Amino acid sequence: MRVLIVGYGYMGKIRHEALRKNPWVEEVKIFDPAPAASTAQARELFLPADAPIAWDRFDAAFVCTPNNVTADLVVEGLRRCGKVFCEKPPGRNWDDFSRIAEAAAALPHTTLAFGFNHRLHPSIQAAKSLIGEGGLGEILYVKGTYGKSGGRHYRQNWRNKKEIAGGGILLDQGVHMLDLFHLFLGNLRPVDAVLVDSFWNCGMEDNAFVLLRSSQGVPAFLHSSATLWKHTFRLEIGCQNGYLVASGLLSQTGSYGREQLTIGRRQFEDEALALGNPREEIIHFDRDESWEKEVNEFLSAVKEKRDPTHGTLEDARRVMEVIRDVYAMAEVPALGRDVRSA
């Protein structure tokens, strides 16, 4: 297969690495009008930046660009290549997403997938398999914290410029946690939200607290943050017969800590020495194949001319609806505690 990567920043490089490992991929070309100096080694793979993108030369395309151009490129890719993988988030806002969705609906024989690789992390897959009958039973609640620290150049990053990114940390990282909430609970609607630009003064939320409820009435709570000075990924799932805590992420830098899943089984006083302190098992994972799995699944769908099994248009719609509604219900006050005065 001949594959095109549009945008060769952090995510473009990750997708390239996964494509290198895929046996079906014969050729990878890259389009990036402003490649970073660090991409010198891959320069022979670059298409000319001053010529139109030759979408139709490729069997599949990965759009890994800043959010402000995502929708235009995905729509163009769908029309001219027909097989597009769109990095998250699916545009800056609901309007961007709607344009993508309309294009996809008008082109029924195209393949479109979105990058929600967290579903394929080993701790999440293990958690999913342990829920339900014969396991930990049905879910009672879900609570997720996902956050990063920012850094000295936080304001300079395009992700934190409203005109480019479209939204703050909720759209940037929170979108992954919302996708996981949907994976476990199905459709969700926001009940209440507090957004705040507490530290970075970027004019967008750097902390989002969102209370949600599933269509079955199961509550979920998200804290998405760009002021967690210790990088954190933590998903707590309370079930009828026990609980699961997925924490840490096998990431390139390892800054989120060792990926693990804690499994606790409900024990009342007749089953344990002390009530409320049940036996726990902690599974440690040493391999994150989520990027490879996601790329392989998309390319399989392309090859087999079928819809992708995850990262679907419907998955993207669910998270973008929640984000749209949260932004509509909550203002983003700036507290003015910015990095310069800290």
Added chain:
Amino acid sequence: MRSFEMTETFALSSVKPLEELASYRKALIELTKKALAHGSQPRALSPISQRVLEPAGEVEGLPYGRCPESGSLFLTQLPKPQVWAELLTQVVQLRHSPVGFHRNLAQSRMDHVYAPKLEWMEEALRLQQIRQPRVLEVATAPSDFTQLLRESATFSQVVTEDETALAFSKDPDGRQPLEAAILLESLDHSMEPAGLAQALSQRLVPGGLLFVTCLVASGFDFHVLGLRNLYLVPPDRANCFTLKGLTQLLKRHRFELVEVSTPGVLDVEIVRSHWQKDPTLPVSSFERFILESDEEARRAFQSFLQEGHASSFARLVARRVS
């Protein structure tokens, strides 16, 4: 690959008390020597690497050799297979006699040993999305675990086969294929562990899971106590693999590792019990520091051993590759 830690703690005395081990251990040594008296054959090569075993010392006059590649320990004199199978049957009976401690601790062992093992298997099968497998329990009958397996709704069929017969079976291919197999410390006392691994590799369908528990020589209490470890006694521990040796054995018989854990909770207490029983036991100043620490520190150290694959109780899940 996954590895597990456990937060549960329980006392050594609740599952295998050192103070009640002496008479059981003495009987095992006598039975083993009696079996060897019928005629023995040397085991010169490591069942893992096929390299010549290096002398490792003796346990009550019974010689052990060390695999030069993995450090695993193996009893170097073995009787004929039939005599070995009879010996293992006698040991099962002994465990439930007044000489063994197992009978008095039946409920405690069920709670702390067998029930968590069943839970582990059920969990691993769910993680691998294997539903209602036919499972082969490899043991010398009667096994304390069989009833628990049969009562579990997890398995569609439970088959129990004799471990020695299976290790020497000529035509395992011709039998019913299975989706799961269980070796609870069978590799510790099989006289032909490579044959057992090979037979299971043939019996399991591609993708089928093998559950293995073992005491491993790479664990903390074996590191400190070596052959003085009173739990190292044939035939129960005719083999004492290291974690490295165990994984090598499985990989060489077409298994890939899905989980490698050492979730043991007793290493520190085992060394402490030995040390309290024999204060002249040589221990380093660091080991002494750990043994003299308060319970919280000892528990934290045990947790470190689990996480670092350095406890002597090993638990593995291996998948039969196609």
